[in-house]
Amino acid sequence: MANSIAHIASNTFREAVRDRVLYNLIAFALLLSGAAILVGQISIEIEKLVVINLGLTAVSLFGVVIAIFIGIGLVSKEIEKRTLYTVLSRPVRRWQFIVGKFFGLAGTLVVNTFFMAIGVFAALFYVSHKFVRADALIFVALYFIVLEFLIVCALALLFSSFSSPLLSAVFAFSLFVIGSFADDLRNFAAMAHGFSRWLATGAAYLVPNFSAFNVITSIAHEQPVAGQLILQNTIYAIFYAAMALSGAVLIFERRDLK
């Protein structure tokens, strides 16, 4: 059972690598090295702050874009090209296929993040010529970014299980943007009255709360992250991704592959 998931995951990873998805790393490297050189020349004392902010934001955005654009095609492309027929006619359950695809994409993003993280640390070393203890906090930010990717991957898969790639992209990206402002939405809900309060509160708790994962600015200012937040975010990301994946499985289990 677990074997089928692992095989599907490894094939998904191989597909991403062969489709040159990791080429984004070149764009990332160029962006970061250009920024580091530029920042080193024009800013005084804040080079490190700018490089961490820019670097981690780029890691997050590059990853989200990859998660959405690969995720939305994971199921629909297989149905459209009928590659799924020869997989599901074997002893492979539909839920195993979805979970395997999820882990394959998540694995791709983890590898991608790993290489981008090397880039961030290299740029940091270039501008500050040394590492300090507080730089280890970057790992927490990277961990939160990976958690964010898990949610985005699961959402992209959920939308991909019932709608076209274009609509899936629109839904997933909209949810990412709204989720990034989830705190503002919750504040608005607290201030609203009557029906709009219910509506805003419902929406605020339904959309993924990505703002809780954004600790880039505080880490750039070398402010520590509470252990409780790490635990909360871990549980939240696993729970939210599991819910979205369950939704994808429920839909896909009932779908006719015409």
Add this chain to the structure above:
Amino acid sequence: MPAIEILGLEKTYTVGFWRKLPKRALHPLRLSVEDGEVFGFLGPNGAGKTTTLKLLMGLVFPTGGSARILGREWTDPAVRAQIGFLPEQPYFYDYLTAHELLEYYAQLSQVPAKERRQRVEKTLHKVGLREVQGMQLRKFSKGMLQRVGIAQAILHEPKLVFFDEPMSGLDPIGRREVRDLMEQLKHEGKTVFFSTHILPDAEALCDRVGIIYKGELRGVGAIEDLTSRVQGKVEVIWQGTQVPPSIKALGAECKAGGDQVRAIVSENQQDAVIDALRRERLRLISITPVRTSLETYFVEQLRRAETTAGTVA
């Protein structure tokens, strides 16, 4: 025990965006295929052949009915390890090489790890793709992809193989190769269920055929039974180029070709023809009863179905 027992499987799709209308793709289908049999599922395009195969493979869900494959419920995952499936016009992960693709399918088919490599290589050899096993599938021709399709269907040595239009779109050589492979499977004792609208292929390969039209099964039987309705005529072939006048006088339809003559005469004229050949000292090659071809039977069934539909309307 039959290899396949289809117990009233049916499928109705809903079509339309606003006003959902039911569209029946398959009427309740009852059919059984014996172990070791090569069964041809014949019908024109859109008859319901692919829907039946997709239902059996669990790719679409039936509106009603059930099926048993190799003695188990058709939805049982254990059944899937013992069957192979080639979809119509298959498309595979084109970023993989033929070897990698088969390795992946072997993993999914639960082929033990230590046997995998050997099994993949044996299958590649069997379908004639050993030389190009390291080439990415995006560089493969249609015929080569069809062979990959057959390879993935037989790789795990299934007891039962389903082929959906295996010869479709292939050139004569490709068709011949696929036919040879299917004959080989037959000799290995596998049960083969294949859909086609190419009747000579079915005639050459199948033990039995079923004819489906507009989602309804119109006839099932052994090729000999369906085509053995002798029309009271025999075909006589002899060596030579001349037709003796006494045979001409019988009103026989004669056709000369090369150094042989073929004549179609009624059964009761058979002895007279043999006597005439003896008198003329011509060498008799064969006498065979004239059978209805599968094509004639097929067309007849479709016409009958059309007439019935017209009468009902």
